Amino acid sequence: MGVRPPQQDGSDADHIEFGIAALEPHLDDRIDYPATAEEVVQAVGDVQVSYDASGGTVALSEVLEKTPKRRFESKRDLLDALHPVFEEYRAAASNSLVGRLRGLLPF
Template sequence: MAARPPTRNEDPEEPTAFGIVAVDDHLTDADLEFPATKRDVVDALGDPRVPRGPNDPEIALSTVLERVDRERFESRRQLLDDLHHAFEAERTGTTSVLAWLKSLFSA
């Protein structure tokens, strides 16, 4: 079963945001307009490292975006929805065959 990201919490003793909640936090402060390409997103956010899950290591946003099939996002919601699936695959260790093949040739 998929783990949903936590809700935002300003309490420093609460767990750190991960996945799309962490990305959404970065988007709040970014100068990004939609539609936007993957490159636009990375340029606007500065390619932050984002925790994959509640107890998982961080991953560069650009790496997660590589696992998204869409090149252009029409809205913030579309970006976050696509990223949710990519973060879930990263968190559970499941990736598509296409992403696996891409990783073989980019190494």
């Protein structure tokens, strides 16, 4: 997923990537599929991945622990398994008091 940040100066700002869109660049050509969750973390490292537009992050190993799958047949299979977990993190953050306050601020 990705969203554009608020535009204040009229210039074309880059979009902010989070969830599987933020993770995908770390996965390119680094993993031989099929791969286990442990092999994925070994190949790319335990990177911090943004799960919302406010900058919240979570470790890849933590997201993988919450997936019901332990083995992924392809990159698409991995991303499909991780997507609902990132959505849970995003929803939990937006429901928190801090998340709601961040949503009200223009920056």
